[in-house]
Amino acid sequence: MSAPVSGAGLPAPAHSPLPTAPARPAGGAQAPDRAAGAGRSFAEHLRGAGGVEFSKHALQRIERRGIPTDPATVARLRDGIERVAAKGAREAVVLVDRSAFVVSVANRTVITAVDSARMREHVFTNIDAAAIA
Numbered sequence: 001m002s003a004p005v006s007g008a009g010l011p012a013p014a015h016s017p018l019p020t021a022p023a024r025p026a027g028g029a030q031a032p033d034r035a036a037g038a039g040r041s042f043a044e045h046l047r048g049a050g051g052v053e054f055s056k057h058a059l060q061r062i063e064r065r066g067i068p069t070d071p072a073t074v075a076r077l078r079d080g081i082e083r084v085a086a087k088g089a090r091e092a093v094v095l096v097d098r099s100a101f102v103v104s105v106a107n108r109t110v111i112t113a114v115d116s117a118r119m120r121e122h123v124f125t126n127i128d129a130a131a132i133a
Contacts, residue, residue: 052081054109065118080101089129091105
């Protein structure tokens with residue numbers, strides 16, 4: 001039995017790292033169940049959440065490590081980013097509960113995220129500010 005092959009002649013991945021959303025109906029209309037957010041992928045859910053962007057790397061870390069990204073957490077993260085931006089920071093770590101988010105302040109993008117289980121072994125470098133949100 002051979003492995004499935006992608007269009008490029010390479011073995012297809014066993015699974016996609018991020019879930020994908022179902023295709024839109026013809027004509028660009030949004031399916032009724034998607035209007036309320038049902039069926040959106042994890043990346044779509046977080047993309048631009050509350051004025052905070054998440055890099056592909058950050059999305060993978062958040063999903064893999066089960067880091068909470070509910071609206072209240074994202075609002076606190078946004079508040080922390082605004083506070084370090086007011087102080088002129090460029091790269092910061094924002095601590096929200098038991099998670100740390102490394103942020104590019106200028107473009108309001110989370111670069112990576114670390115959960116409490118990995119925080120003891122993690123060293124944050126190239127940051128010029130930290131905030132507890």
